[in-house]
Amino acid sequence: MRILSGVQSSGRLHLGNYYGAIREFVRMQDEGEALYFIANLHALNSVKDPKVARALTFETACAFIALGVDPTRSTLFRQSDIPEITELYWILGTLVPLPDLANAHSYKEKTERGQEAHLGLFAYPVLMAADILLYDSDVVPVGHDQKQHLELTRDWAGKFNLAFAPGYDPQRPEKKPGVFKLPKERIRDESAKVPGRDGEKMSKTYNNTIDLFGTDAEVKKQVMSVKTDSTAKDAPKPTEGQPLYQLLKLVLPHDEFANVERDWSLGGKGYGDFKTRLLEGYHAAFDAPRKRYAELMADPAEVERTLKAGAERARGYAAPVIKRVREAVGL
Numbered sequence: 001m002r003i004l005s006g007v008q009s010s011g012r013l014h015l016g017n018y019y020g021a022i023r024e025f026v027r028m029q030d031e032g033e034a035l036y037f038i039a040n041l042h043a044l045n046s047v048k049d050p051k052v053a054r055a056l057t058f059e060t061a062c063a064f065i066a067l068g069v070d071p072t073r074s075t076l077f078r079q080s081d082i083p084e085i086t087e088l089y090w091i092l093g094t095l096v097p098l099p100d101l102a103n104a105h106s107y108k109e110k111t112e113r114g115q116e117a118h119l120g121l122f123a124y125p126v127l128m129a130a131d132i133l134l135y136d137s138d139v140v141p142v143g144h145d146q147k148q149h150l151e152l153t154r155d156w157a158g159k160f161n162l163a164f165a166p167g168y169d170p171q172r173p174e175k176k177p178g179v180f181k182l183p184k185e186r187i188r189d190e191s192a193k194v195p196g197r198d199g200e201k202m203s204k205t206y207n208n209t210i211d212l213f214g215t216d217a218e219v220k221k222q223v224m225s226v227k228t229d230s231t232a233k234d235a236p237k238p239t240e241g242q243p244l245y246q247l248l249k250l251v252l253p254h255d256e257f258a259n260v261e262r263d264w265s266l267g268g269k270g271y272g273d274f275k276t277r278l279l280e281g282y283h284a285a286f287d288a289p290r291k292r293y294a295e296l297m298a299d300p301a302e303v304e305r306t307l308k309a310g311a312e313r314a315r316g317y318a319a320p321v322i323k324r325v326r327e328a329v330g331l
Helices: 015-028 050-066 084-093 098-102 105-112 124-133 144-164 216-224 243-251 254-266 271-297 300-329
Strands: 002-008 033-039 074-078 139-142 184-187
Touching: 002 015, 002 124, 015 033, 015 050, 015 139, 015 243, 033 050, 033 300, 050 074, 050 271, 050 300, 074 300, 084 124, 084 300, 098 124, 098 144, 105 124, 105 144, 124 144, 139 144, 144 184, 144 300, 216 271, 243 254, 243 271, 254 271, 271 300
Parallel strands: 002 033, 002 139, 033 074, 139 184
Antiparallel strands: none
């Protein structure tokens, strides 16, 4: 089984990236051939400063490794180190219907929030489809918000197979395989829905994150700014619409959260007490990765060697796929 996923290098990594994606990357390393990439081409939709773009790509690589992605068991690489990706992006795009892109949830959401409606944002799902299809991926772990993108990928791959693989039968692909393998989704569980400090989905775009590798002072400020209501200290606290409660449930070990939940329902403690417990749980969970991250940040040459080796392996996976595609379309 070949597993494929990635994370954009468009800002500092945060709790949402870890609980929503990277934690599962680590768990899946032993399930099959795992390919994980730093989506720095996607990140160009929002990062326009070249120095910042390079720095964020490097920081994201360090974060992957520090959090448990093992380059000896997985293929870790930069998206931009794979020239075949942009070639496939163009070829696949010649068959993508415009209404599919216009109706994509991500495009609508981001433009409604004020992001510029340029080609990169509009065609984002095509590049994502190329990311998935280029490596003959079998399984792609995605959150509920990205499910539509995988469905589009499967639709476009099937459309391509019908157009360029004579005899291809979508009902019986084992009889006559198409040019592309149709990947299956793995929807992440509800814990992947990580709330930001304001209660919305945690996202760099919404500026509501708790950073994984910020300074102690920055992280403390972020934790202490998690939105709460005006419930009195002595009163039981509501659980609905409470990002603090949800974050405690995510970060704390099960037995510790059971104690927090008891105190939360009984009353007698203020939200400040619970924020302190969240901060303590954060440090218990992430201080070791934070130390490893600092070590990696101080050794850029070693990180670069790791990424180059990963790109070489990834291009080995990509080579037979792009060969099939080029032959199919007559290039």
